[in-house]
Amino acid sequence: xxxxxxxxxxxxxxxxxxxxxxxxxxxxxxxxxxxxxxxxxxxxxxxxxxxxxxxxxxxxxxxxxxxxxxxxxxxxxxxxxxxxxxxxxxxxxxxxxxxxxxxxxxxxxxxxxxxxxxxxxxxxxxxxxxxxxxxxxxxxxxxxxxxxxxxxxxxxxxxxxxxxxxxxxxxxxxxxxxxxxxxxxxxxxxxxxxxxxxxxxxxxxxxxxxxxxxxxxxxxxxxxxxxxxxxxxxxxxxxxxxxxxxxxxxxxxxxxxxxxxxxxxxxxxxxxxxxxxxxxxxxxxxxxxxxxxxxxxxxxxxxxxxxxxxxxxxxxxxxxxxxxxxxxxxxxxxxxxxxxxxxxxxxxxxxxxxxxxxxxxxxxxxxxxxxxxxxxxxxxxxxxxxxxxxxxxxxxxxxxxxxxxxxxxxxxxxxxxxxxxxxxxxxxxxxxxxxxxxxxxxxxxxxxxxxxxxxxxxxxxxxxxxxxxxxxxxxxxxxxxxxxxxxxxx
Numbered sequence: 496x497x498x499x500x501x502x503x504x505x506x507x508x509x510x511x512x513x514x515x516x517x518x519x520x521x522x523x524x525x526x527x528x529x530x531x532x533x534x535x536x537x538x539x540x541x542x543x544x545x546x547x548x549x550x551x552x553x554x555x556x557x558x559x560x561x562x563x564x565x566x567x568x569x570x571x572x573x574x575x576x577x578x579x580x581x582x583x584x585x586x587x588x589x590x591x592x593x594x595x596x597x598x599x600x601x602x603x604x605x606x607x608x609x610x611x612x613x614x615x616x617x618x619x620x621x622x623x624x625x626x627x628x629x630x631x632x633x634x635x636x637x638x639x640x641x642x643x644x645x646x647x648x649x650x651x652x653x654x655x656x657x658x659x660x661x662x663x664x665x666x667x668x669x670x671x672x673x674x675x676x677x678x679x680x681x682x683x684x685x686x687x688x689x690x691x692x693x694x695x696x697x698x699x700x701x702x703x704x705x706x707x708x709x710x711x712x713x714x715x716x717x718x719x720x721x722x723x724x725x726x727x728x729x730x731x732x733x734x735x736x737x738x739x740x741x742x743x744x745x746x747x748x749x750x751x752x753x754x755x756x757x758x759x760x761x762x763x764x765x766x767x768x769x770x771x772x773x774x775x776x777x778x779x780x781x782x783x784x785x786x787x788x789x790x791x792x793x794x795x796x797x798x799x800x801x802x803x804x805x806x807x808x809x810x811x812x813x814x815x816x817x818x819x820x821x822x823x824x825x826x827x828x829x830x831x832x833x834x835x836x837x838x839x840x841x842x843x844x845x846x847x848x849x850x851x852x853x854x855x856x857x858x859x860x861x862x863x864x865x866x867x868x869x870x871x872x873x874x875x876x877x878x879x880x881x882x883x884x885x886x887x888x889x890x891x892x893x894x895x896x897x898x899x900x901x902x903x904x905x906x907x908x909x910x911x912x913x914x915x916x917x918x919x920x921x922x923x924x925x926x927x928x929x930x931x932x933x934x935x936x937x938x939x940x941x942x943x944x945x946x947x948x949x950x951x952x953x954x955x956x957x958x959x960x961x962x963x964x965x966x967x968x969x970x971x972x973x974x975x976x977x978x979x980x981x982x983x984x985x
Contacts, residue, residue: 496522497521497522497523497545497615497618498526498545499525499546500527500535500538500544501525501549502528502529502548502558502561504530504552504553506530508550508577513528515607516608521612522615523546526542527542531553531554531555532556532557533561535561536556536564536568539568540569545572545573545618546572546574546575547562547565548574548577549561549574550578551576558576558577559576559588559589559592562574573617574594574595575594575595575596575597575607575611575614576596576597577602578598578600579599595614596610596613633695633696633697637696637704639652639744640704640744640748641745642744657693658694658708665708665737665739666706666707666710666737666739666744667706667707667709667710667715667734667747668705668747669705669706669719669734669751670698670703670735671683671702671703671705671730671732671733672701672730672733673729673730675727677700680697682726683695683697686722686726687722690722690725692722694706702755704748704751706744710738715737719734730766731758731764731765731766732767732768733752733754734754734769735747735748735749735752735754736750750769750770751770754768754769754770755768756817757770757814760818760821760856760857761857762856762858787803787805787828789802791828791835799832800869803865803868806828811857818857821860822851822852822854823944823945826852827941827945829844829848829864830941832869832870834937834938835892836870837888838870839933839937843870847868851863879922880923881918881922884922884923888923888930890904890907890908891931892934895934895935895957896956896957898958898960899931900927901916901919901927901928932972935957936968936969936972939954939957939969939977940973940980942956943977950977950978954977965977
């Protein structure tokens with residue numbers, strides 16, 4: 496409802512105006528009356544109004560002077576001048592101040608109704624313009640935080656009156672979600688406006704963005720608490736890093752997105768969620784899985800299961816690693832397990848790794864790792880291997896980096912090379928050279944994930960003296976070059 500104030504020094508005029516037309520049918524309500532300009536000025540200092548009908552000649556403060564002073568202290572409003580005389584100076588002054596109409600007393604009902612209808616049309620037109628301006632403004636804010644504005648465009652954006660920037664100002668991007676409401680965009684925008692927070696935009700139905708011109712944590716928390724209270728304490732905030740330079744706003748937006756992804760992955764969002772970069776090095780990865788690998792190398796089923804459960808519990812408790820790094824770690828664990836059980840070529844390994852990288856939450860990853868992970872069927876097969884085949888596999892696993900072949904293995908084991916080749920292929924289903932090649936390539940996949948070591952150095956470490964031969968075999972088995980494999984996973 497639009498709020499109307501009536502101002503006239505004659506009581507009967509005030510009473511008559513209230514009954515002259517059906518204000519409610521126009522979407523209007525009379526919120527106050529005043530007998531002179533001074534009392535009217537005092538009223539609007541305390542109460543917002545949208546429309547004022549005022550007499551011209553009144554004691555204490557005339558209608559024209561009242562309007563002039565009111566425009567200095569109140570939000571923009573529409574007004575109609577009332578007068579018992581068609582005096583040119585009054586008409587001129589009223590129109591100069593922006594009067595919607597000048598009506599002579601006694602007030603004609605139809606003329607007043609028509610004047611108010613015109614004011615309603617002006618309000619609706621202004622609302623459409625404001626909505627269009629807001630859409631454009633939000634679009635520019637969205638392009639700004641995504642680093643899509645040219646320098647001159649950014650300069651014009653920062654000149655917008657909505658930016659209240661001082662020399663010490665900075666910027667913090669915050670993603671906002673609502674835990675309960677589905678259609679909450681209108682209430683969100685109203686809350687932002689009521690808190691004098693003009694820099695906001697809608698990403699989609701679920702997520703909104705506010706840009707704070709604050710970089711101090713206590714002030715940021717205060718502003719977010721105020722917004723949360725205005726939204727019924729149902730908000731979740733993902734707070735980006737603080738930046739001083741408007742050109743670096745994308746940095747803040749990017750860390751806010753990471754905070755959201757991190758919280759979603761672990762499934763335990765707080766009211767305030769932040770993200771801190773963690774540099775994961777080869778040494779860090781190795782340290783995290785050292786104890787687990789010792790268990791894997793033992794091939795003790797109970798110990799491996801226990802170590803995997805402990806490993807997963809530690810990752811979940813710390814919540815330091817982002818999703819992709821957790822997947823990398825768990826992939827390394829699966830590779831090590833299946834290498835030790837000689838099951839790296841099995842369909843189960845492929846299914847497990849696919850399920851691993853398809854997982855979207857930590858709980859899904861944990862389920863992949865804890866449910867039927869161990870290749871027990873392959874272990875049963877190994878138990879049936881002859882001692883000769885078992886010894887050959889152990890030599891491959893310990894001497895793969897050397898210039899290894901079936902003849903050198905036969906010399907170590909003191910057996911006939913042809914006999915060794917026949918037994919090995921019969922029991923494993925692979926020739927020795929194929930088995931060795933597959934083992935080395937799978938080790939290469941692990942090293943490509945676990946380290947930043949150059950590809951050529953990795954090839955040498957696992958026993959390939961000919962780099963071209965390594966690249967050819969890797970692409971044949973994996974379907975990608977070593978570099979493509981590394982980049983795809985990362």
